[in-house]
Ligand code: SF4
């Protein structure tokens with residue numbers, strides 16, 4: 323349990339409302355063409371120097387964990403250098419990938435504390451959803467090569483992916499990975515019937531001992547499509563986009579650009595404080611990250627135990 327002190331420190335920072343985690347959309351480019359994508363964009367990505375300068379400041383302010391995502395982070399030509407530098411600064415570092423380039427960029431996985439592969443369905447169905455032929459087979463080859471010890475699978479349940487999406491659980495078992503099932507961002511993407519049937523089946527699998535990482539509370543919320551929680555995501559994390567902008571996710575207003583401005587000054591701006599206060603009345607997001615981290619920050623015991631087990635890398639029992 324060598325990560326236990328880290329977890330306690332993280333929890334105490336969250337209670338003090340001092341974020342320690344960076345959710346970092348490191349590129350807006352992606353080689354996939356999912357019809358439902360909200361993240362791919364044509365804004366120019368930040369350069370290496372601005373990114374590393376931001377991480378140096380973040381480390382000095384007490385941040386110590388990050389997840390790089392996109393777009394497709396492995397598309398960046400300098401992704402290996404970025405990950406190496408971030409690790410040198412002492413960050414726990416994770417990366418979320420669509421898996422297409424896992425074999426080519428296998429060296430990146432040497433430096434990761436965790437790797438999350440997005441797989442919404444097995445086989446041809448995934449190729450269809452992502453609009454790219456041969457993707458699923460490349461993921462399978464790539465997972466076989468990668469060298470990160472902690473793999474997680476992320477599966478979005480929607481009318482596009484159900485019922486095939488439930489079969490990704492077999493992959494999770496095969497690779498000793500935790501799997502997170504996600505309610506899609508947007509109720510238009512899932513019918514009430516699909517949500518009820520899919521998440522009921524997932525809950526049953528969890529109760530049977532399958533390595534489902536979502537809390538039971540998340541799964542029952544997803545069954546009904548009603549996510550009533552008080553968002554505390556901003557007590558734990560900041561979200562930076564590929565051009566370096568930190569935004570108020572409720573109003574859409576820009577708080578600052580962390581690639582170009584001093585991070586401490588950006589975090590002291592009134593708009594950021596407004597966001598932290600407003601967010602407590604918001605429960606717009608349906609992803610497990612916002613939901614579970616908010617419940618952890620509110621000291622809900624099942625969420626704390628889940629986070630602790632994920633921090634500690636033990637997946638034998640997930641609540
Ligand atoms: S893989 Fe992700 S970032 Fe890429 S198009 Fe699909 S949803 Fe968007």
Ligand code: SF4
Nearest residue numbers: 553571601604606607
């Ligand atoms: S639930 Fe609301 S405040 Fe929290 S991350 Fe989502 S939009 Fe922002």
